[in-house]
Amino acid sequence: MGILSCCFPRLRAVDVIEVTESVIDTAALQRSLKNPGAGGYCAFEGWVRNENEGHVVERLEYEAYEPLVIVEGGKVLAEARELFPFLEARCVHRVGLLELGECAVWIGVAAAHRDEAFKACRFIIDKIKVRLPIWKKEHYANGDSGWVNCERCAAHGIAE
């Protein structure tokens, strides 16, 4: 068993997605993906930006429905593994109030080769943005606030 575990890549049966109210420790997450079979690792960090569509943004507020983030996020990771076979993947999404520059989402993928790592990472962040029950409220410098996407969709609905 010792020989097997040192000679072959370690495969995690289920990839992990988490929701946290704490600062995301990207260095610790990177270390958690170390795998003897990995030739590389690719990560994406989503940060809080200071503007959106002409509005000066001061902070962001994220809300998530964790039970279904875990379920749907698990499906996204499984789909990514099917399409771009990798060794390890993890995703952490922050909730609560975040200040400018803070990391809101972290995705890491370790793979034998870079192609799978890049492609899986891109696939996971793209799906997370549109499939998981997570919402983002922008707090603006002028004191206003607005849910991202929601306001635009609501306006669209009125026009229809």
Added chain:
Amino acid sequence: MKTITVRYFAMFREHAGVSEETLTLNAATVKDVFEHTRDRHGSMEPNGHCKVAINDHMADWDTAVSDGDIILLFPPVAGG
């Protein structure tokens, strides 16, 4: 008539003024529930960009509702 629990998130919770309410209504599908709550709370959001779950399982808008269901109404999502 069916008695169901509706849970609201993000923008929908702000429209409703509550995070959850129990309603007794004549609804065949979750789309009926969505429209009932939209009229009730004066929301303008169309269902097309929204998602719905029944008893913690993602569902389609034409899924039938049953007495005692917990319906989760998700406004347009924006993770990342």
